[in-house]
Amino acid sequence: MIPYIFKRLLSLLISLCLASIVIFTVVEVAPGDPAAFMLGINAQDDTILALRKELGLDQGKFARYLSWISGMLSGDFGLSYTYRSPIADMVGERLWVSLPLALYALGLSVLIAFPTGLYAAAQRGKRGDAMVMGATQLGIAIPNFWFAMILVVIFAIKLRWFSAGGFAGWDDGVLNGLKSLTLPAIALALPQAAILSRVMRSALIETLGEDYIRTARAKGLSKRATLWHHALRNALIPVLTIIGLQFSFLMAGAIIIEQVFFLPGLGRLVFQAITQRDLIVVESVVMLLVFAVIMVNFLVDLAYAAVDPRLRSQA
């Protein structure tokens, strides 16, 4: 188990190093001077120079890369160019929207996918299976931002059950906060649930064809008990992989949904920062997302080892 973890950790570190270089280069190569953008079309040249100096943009690229990396390692992400406030605080605040939203959506996705996947696998080839497969096909095909708009039209404009967007905050109670995340979470979760449900079904069907399942059935175990006790656990590996990927997607990929519901989350922060050429915010947040994705993958790798004893001994 230990060498396995060590190997995973090493690859994690290398990925992070490479990612930081790629992110910094790509963001810096993009045209557009942050200072000129902030001061607009009537600014005088000396004002722009003064601001460039204040922002530290007059230093060389390499020097800026080093100070960025060393700052991050010591937990100091620096100041945003546009907001002039610490990036760590801004990200911290935004995480209180994005993280709960991602978890909420992931929770919904699993809640929908597990029963439907199990049901479809158990009903394989029958009408129930066909219905679930048809529904999931639709779920994958519908773009989530469009689905989000439809949800808004029905539940916010017509029925007035939810507000059309915005985030109530956690101060007025968890329920209020969750309520404002409900429509976005559903919009995010449905396509994910559709994918997960299909993966669940095919993984189960595959394991149900294995020899040990036949043995278990031959020993007199009921169909349902085989499904629950033998097939499900073995089918979990591909399902876990997808859940890991989905969590990363939900953290990083909620940009459009956050726009549609005007939620003050990480995605919106990155989106604004890109248009405003707030380079340091873009770099730091993208780096953080990369870190989160890599960490999630690492945890998924560990989870594999937990479900599959073969992986533990192999390493």
Added chain:
Amino acid sequence: MPIKTGRLLRISAAALALTGGAVAAAQSDLTVALQLEPPHLDPTSAAAGAIDSVLYSNVFEGLTRFASDGSIIPGLAKSWEISEDGTSYTFHLNAGVTFHDGSSMDAQDVKFSLDRARGEDSANAQKALFAGITDVSVVEPLTVKVSLEAANGSFLFNMAWGDAVIVAPETIENIKTNPVGTGAFEFSNWVQGDRIELTRNADYWGTPAALESATFKFISDPTAAFAAMMAEDVDAFVNFPAPENLPQFEADPRFQVIVGSTEGETILSTNNKMPPLDNVKVRKAIAHAIDRQAIIDGAMFGVGTPIGTHFAPHHPDYLDLTANSAYDPDLAKQLLAEAGFENGFETTLKLPPPSYARRGGEIIAAQLRAVGIQTEISNLEWAQWLEQVFRGKDYGLTIVSHTEPMDIGIYARPDYYFQYDNPAFQTLMTDLRSESDPATRSAMLQNAQTIISEDYVNGFLFELAVPTVANAKIRGLWENAPTQATDLTGVSWSN
């Protein structure tokens, strides 16, 4: 059965409307949505109009200020005297004005604010407004004298800008996150990415605001803006981003739609130094090839006023010169032939993000194609646009709305991005600066409009309109936008 459900729904909807109405009667808070969130809250150190949209007149005030019709009226200064030669202004400040932290506003604060704006390390995005000031001195606690290098007919106008508001030295350090001004509202909270909250200033020196509190929400997506308004999550949306939905709001008794004028001259900016656009015949041909009304209808859903020069149509000195560039594709073709381009030519059309540019650009490209001019369209982000077009001058044509008030003076700057270099016009602008006689100034401004119109410096398209969608019960919102501001000091709920 379906009929029954329908009726039930209608009854419950009516009940909802009734309770909603009852709540609104006692309402003293307002939620206003804007498209863009301010990057920070210091109007004196950034170009972002979003800062003024929230804070101008509400939180911060200057010596003078813009009224909703664009005229200049007294602000913190109740009166002033101008010396004979026009080079010194003595301002008398209102007594009893305090900043929101309780400290009093006096001549020292005025001196501090103006000196800070014109200082060497100033980050003021409109530093040119203060360029002529040679000295600011405190005469008495409530009297301040500003000396100018030369007479400047637009000095009082300059002092009305959001970039010239009066700030206090005690609170300047944290102004970007905690703005402390003298206005009728004080800043209370900012949830970044979501909203800014203001509360009524109980100790306001002037007429207090009717609203007890105001919340600005930031919604940039047009579809989301529509949904937020329809669901009545917000009470008003200033500069509503989806003009295609305006008729729907107009037809709905819950809402009012106000379409006002702005200071935004939307122009097909032309690189006057790039061949063949350096030829006035070519530029004239382009002007006649453009059907302004078609652009307003197609790109702005009918909202906007055609212009023939770089001047706001609501201004008393405005001259209607649209006839100079009347839509006439045959004339355009003839002019091109005279200039030696019977077979047309090819140039670039670089478009910044706003919809007036992206949608308008497609229409203009088609209209130019009809007379033989091929354009290569490229869509740019603002930062790219500033770098390539504005600073790099690497473009043939671009579309942009110049939203600064009274900015015809940019045509006197040969290094400005459209690179128009006309000594006669430059002299005219220099003379205008020192002219204070209103009638002469008016004649000079009209002359200036005529010169650039007849030189076809740019393709003059239309004056940008500002559509506001609001709850039908709201009174006192600004109709026009003489500067980027959402002045809530006179806003109230009716009944």
